[in-house]
Amino acid sequence: MTGRTTPAPSQTPSRLRLHLACVCALAALAGACKAEPPVTGAIGTSDYRARHPIxxxxxxxxxxxxxxxxxxxxxxxxDDVDAFMLEYRRYGRGGMLMEVPRGLPPVRAVATERTAGLIVQRAGQDGVARRDIVANPYAVAAPELAAPIRLSFQRMQAKVADACGTWPQDLGGSNFAFDNSNRPVWNLGCSTQSMVAAQVADPIDLVRGRPEGRIDSVKRIRDVGQLREGKDPSTQWRQDGQTSVKAQVGN
Incomplete structure (x- = not known):
């Protein structure tokens, strides 16, 4: 009768170590191939500037x-036209498009044509040549309503990379883990970033600082002289009167 062969005790630990090494290698490969979750589905950062970059x-x-x-x-x-033409001269790319409404009543059509001519004339006074303005008509859907003359051009602008209003998480009580994590929702800070981007006059200011301007040599010489004399070179602001606000408004 043939019995079952039992492995030698000295070989069992070696096989276990080999088996564990193979399992660890497979786990590492599986972790490396794991796809990252979508950014909006699982918030990876609490900094709104990283979630909604300008x-x-x-x-x-x-x-x-x-x-x-x-x-x-x-x-x-x-004044609006003058400011618009100045912005075009500084930052505009390509030509300027002037869209003139068509399909208006005769009296309003004549007034619109004259206004368009005045805009072109005013643009010339602001340094924008007539050849840089391309006039195109556009159809008016409701002739009884006010129809503007639309001026437009292309320029570099600052804006938020993604669209605001994204709510991947339920703000109710359906997700206990997220509700108790004390982490901001995805849309937090997006509107603030959009407002900051819209208020920047020159988008390049967000990339680098401006070069140093001209030095006031007269003030510098005066300040250096005061420092040599041991005086304070800072500006001394004079206040007219020492009456307190309470004394002015009474009891």
Whole structure:
């Protein structure tokens, strides 16, 4: 009768160590091949600047000019056109598009054409040549409503990389782990970043600082002289009167 062969005691630990090594290697390979979860599905950072970064990209700048009279620009819109032309000269790319409404009643159509001519004339006074403005008509859907003359050009702008309003997590009580993690929701800070990007006059300021301006040599010489004399070179602000606010408003 043949019995079952039992492995030698000296060989059992070696086989166990080999088996454990193979399991660890397979686990490492499986972990390396694991796909990362989507960023919006599992918040990876609590910093809103990392979740909603401000980037530089080409965008459209536009201005709607409404004819307010028999072919003239009111002072408010005239100043708007001047500022728009100045921005185009500084940052504009390519030409400027002027879209003129078509399909208006005769009286308003004449006033609109005259206003468009005044805009081109004012642009020339602001340093924008006539050849840089391309005029195209656009159809008016409701002739009874005010139809503006639309000016637009392309320039580099600052904006948020992703769209605001993304809510991948339920803000209710359905996810106990997330609700008790004390971590911000994904959309937090997106509107703030968008407002900051919209208020930047020159997007390059977000990338690097401006070069140092001219030095006030007169003030520098005066400050150095005061330092040599042991005086304080800072500006001394004078306050007229020492009456307190409480004394002015009474009891």
């Amino acid at each position: 980037v530089l990209a080409d965008g459209t700048r536009s201005l709607d000019v409404f004819p307010t009279g028999p072919g003239h620009l009111d002072p408010r819109q005239g």
